[in-house]
Amino acid sequence: MGFAGKVLGVFILTFIVYVVFSGSITAYDLITGAVVALVTSLITANLVVSNPSKLFQxxxxxxxxxxxxxxxxxxxxxxxxxxxxxxxxxxxxxxxxxxxxxxxxxxxxxxxxxxxxxxxxxxxxxxxxxxxxxxxxxxxxxxxxxxxxxxxxxxxxxxxxxxxxxxx
Structure with a gap:
């Protein structure tokens, strides 16, 4: 699964947290959340995920x-x-x-x-x-x-x- 799996796992978690804490599901908030989640996951994926296969069990x-x-x-x-x-x-x-x-x-x-x-x-x-x-x-x-x-x-x-x- 490699780096892409790590990024995907962190992206999903970060996006969900962003949407929950923003309390809004407007198009603007969803796009902003996706951008924030993508940038965050690209920067931190290797730091926070050691085994990406565990993320999707x-x-x-x-x-x-x-x-x-x-x-x-x-x-x-x-x-x-x-x-x-x-x-x-x-x-x-x-x-x-x-x-x-x-x-x-x-x-x-x-x-x-x-x-x-x-x-x-x-x-x-x-x-x-x-x-x-x-x-x-x-x-x-x-x-x-x-x-x-x-x-x-x-x-x-x-x-x-x-x-x-x-x-x-």
Whole structure:
């Protein structure tokens, strides 16, 4: 598929993002979006795409869609409710700590997805990443476990499952 496949993949994604954020589908906006997407994809295709054949696998897109729905409507809601409960509780039951969370994914995109998912979920934030150890160090508002594998199960296992299927 080569360079053309990389450009096409980045073009499609950039064009969709442009149209969604512009909020308009007039001819002017569609042409402007196509020009911006083409220039962007020509400049960045080799930087952001290492394997163009993965871009067009419907199965990966399905996993991305399932992950997005689960993340925004289950994991985020659950975490927000937990943090609100802790804030409003008279004794503010928190047990903050930094825990080591190992990961097994291979690609940088998968690692970034897990780290962003942890950080964007209320109550946890990735404070450091050690690719050579294949581990994140995470500040957790309620560090009930400190053993790395148990912390992984509580904090990031589901994110890693989806990231591996989408990107690796």
């Amino acid at each position: 419907v199965k990966r897109f399905g996993w991305l869609l399932a992950y997005s729905i689960r993340y925004f409507f289950v994991d985020e809601v659950r975490a927000h409710l937990d943090v609100m409960r802790r804030i409003l509780h008279p004794r503010m039951p928190i047990n903050p700590g930094i825990v080591k969370i190992p990961y097994e994914v291979v690609s940088d995109y998968a690692m970034l997805t897990i780290a962003n998912s942890i950080t964007n979920t209320p109550g946890t934030v990735v404070v450091d990443v050690f690719p050579e150890e294949k581990a994140f160090y995470v500040h957790w508002i309620n560090a009930v476990v400190t053993e790395p594998e148990k912390a992984r199960e509580s904090v990031s296992r589901i994110f890693e499952k989806f990231a591996k299927r989408i990107f690796d």
